[in-house]
Amino acid sequence: xxxxxxxxxxxxxxxxxxxxxxxxxxxxLARLLIVYPWTQRFFDNFGNLSSPTAIxxxxxxxxxxxxxxxxxxxxxxxxxxxxxxxxxxxxLHCEKLHVDPENFRLLGDILVIxxxxxxxxxxxxxxxxxxxxxxxxxxxxLAHKYH
Amino acid sequence: xVLSAADKSNVKAAFGKIGGQVDEYGAExxxxxxxxxxxxKTYFPHFDxxxxxxxxxxxxxxxxxxxxxxxxxIDDIAGALSKLSDLHAQKLxxxxxxxxxxxxxxxxxxxxxxxxxxxxxxxxxxxxFLCAVGTVLTAKYR
Numbered sequence: 001x002x003x004x005x006x007x008x009x010x011x012x013x014x015x016x017x018x019x020x021x022x023x024x025x026x027x028x029l030a031r032l033l034i035v036y037p038w039t040q041r042f043f044d045n046f047g048n049l050s051s052p053t054a055i056x057x058x059x060x061x062x063x064x065x066x067x068x069x070x071x072x073x074x075x076x077x078x079x080x081x082x083x084x085x086x087x088x089x090x091x092l093h094c095e096k097l098h099v100d101p102e103n104f105r106l107l108g109d110i111l112v113i114x115x116x117x118x119x120x121x122x123x124x125x126x127x128x129x130x131x132x133x134x135x136x137x138x139x140x141x142l143a144h145k146y147h
Numbered sequence: 148x149v150l151s152a153a154d155k156s157n158v159k160a161a162f163g164k165i166g167g168q169v170d171e172y173g174a175e176x177x178x179x180x181x182x183x184x185x186x187x188k189t190y191f192p193h194f195d196x197x198x199x200x201x202x203x204x205x206x207x208x209x210x211x212x213x214x215x216x217x218x219x220x221i222d223d224i225a226g227a228l229s230k231l232s233d234l235h236a237q238k239l240x241x242x243x244x245x246x247x248x249x250x251x252x253x254x255x256x257x258x259x260x261x262x263x264x265x266x267x268x269x270x271x272x273x274x275x276f277l278c279a280v281g282t283v284l285t286a287k288y289r
Contacts, residue, residue, distance in 0.1 A: 035271040052267045109251055113270070116255040117262035125175075125182040128255055132183045 002137050004079050011130040015115060015123075016076050024118065025069030026062040028111045030055050036106050042099060068107070075138050082141040090145035101143035108135025148282075150275055155221045157272035162218040164264055165257070169215055172256045174207030179252040187245055214253075217280050225283050236287035243288070246281030253277060 004012075033040050034052045043049065046060040055061055071089065078085040093099045112131050116123045150158075165172060180187050181196055181203075194202045213231055220227035235241060254273060258265050265273075 031267050031270060034267040035274050052271075056267060112251070113254050113258045113265070116258035117265060120259045120262065123255070123259050125179045128179055128252075129183040 001080065002082065002133075007126070008130045008133070009079065011127050012076055012079070012134060015119065015127065015131065016073070018119075019115075021069045021073065022062070022066045024111075024114055025065035025067070027056075027065070028107065028114045029065030029068060030058075030061050031110045031114065032103075032107050033061065035110065039103055039106065042097065042103075069111075072138065075134070075141075082137055083144050086138070086141040087145055090142050093142060094146040101139060101146060104139035104142050105136070108132070108139050111135055148275060148278060150221065150272075150279060153268070154272040154275055157269045158218050158221060158276045161257070161264060161269055161273060162215055164261070168260070169211040170204075170208045172207075172253070172260065173209070173211030173214075174204045175256045176210065176249060176253045177203050177207045179255060180249055183252065184245075184248045187248060190239070190241055190245075210249075214277075214280065217283075218276070221276070224279055225286065228280065228283050232284050232287050235284045240288070241284075243281065243285040246277075246284060250274065250277035250281065 030052075033043070033049060033055050040049050043060075043064075046058060046064075048054040048058060049061075074085055075082055093101075109132075112128060112135060115131060116128065119127070162169065178198075181191075188196060191206075194200065194206070196203065213228065216227050217224045225232070254265070254270065254277070257273070
C-alpha cells in the first residue's frame with residue numbers, strides 16, 4: 001500500500017480544490033492526442049482528430065477528458081485504497097478497451113504539465129513530485145487487474 | 148521519429164522566447180528532477196543538492212547550453228552534440244531512461260514559467276526535440 005505523508009495529501013487536495021476538472025481534463029486528453037498521436041487509436045469514433053485545432057475543439061474529446069479527470073477525483077478521495085477503487089475500471093481497460101497501460105503513464109505526465117501551466121509558481125517542485133507520484137500510482141492501479 | 152519543419156520552427160521560436168532565462172530553466176529542471184525522481188540523484192553523489200546549490204545552478208547552465216546548441220543546430224543535432232554523446236557513452240553512462248525524466252521536468256518548467264508559450268503544438272514539438280536529444284546522447288552507448 002502506498003504511503004502518503006500529511007504534506008503530500010495537503011499538496012494534492014489544495015491543487016484539486018482549485019482545479020477546473022472539465023477544463024483541465026479536456027486539455028490533458030487533447031494534449032495526449034496531439035503530443036502522442038498514436039494514442040488516437042482508441043478514439044476512432046470521436047470524429048475529427050485531424051489537427052491540433054480540431055482535437056482541442058472536439059466535443060467528444062472535451063467530454064471524455066472531463067470523464068477521465070473526474071475519475072481522478074475518486075482516487076483522491078480514496079488515496080489509501082487505489083487498487084480497490086480502480087479495480088473495475090482496470091478490468092474494463094484490459095478486457096473491453098484493450099488499452100496498453102503505458103498510455104496511463106503518458107496521460108499522467110501530460111496532466112502534470114497541464115497543472116504546471118495552470119498553477120505556475122504554485123506548482124512547486126514538491127507539488128510536482130507529489131502529483132507525479134499520484135499519477136504513477138493511479139496508472140499502476142489501473143494496470144493492476146490486467147491479465 | 149523525425150522533426151518536421153514546423154517542429155524545428157516551433158523549437159527555435161520557443162528557445163528564442165525563453166532567451167536568457169534558459170540558465171534558470173536548466174537549474175530548475177534539475178531541481179525538479181531530483182525532487183520528483185530521487186533515483187536521478189545517484190548520478191550526483193559529489194554534488195550538494197540542497198536548495199540554491201551553486202553546483203546545481205552551474206550544471207543547470209551546462210544542460211541548458213546543450214539544449215540551446217541542439218536547437219541552434221536542429222538540422223544536425225547528432226553533429227552538434229557529438230562530443231557530449233561521446234562523454235555520455237564513455238564516461239557518464241547515464242541510463243537512457245533518465246533522459247525522459249529530465250525532458251518531463253524541462254517541460255514542466257516551461258509550462259510553469261511561460262504557459263502561453265507551451266501551446267499543444269509547441270508542447271508536441273518540444274517533446275519530440277527533447278526525445279531526439281536523448282536519443283543522440285545515448286546513441287553511442289553500445
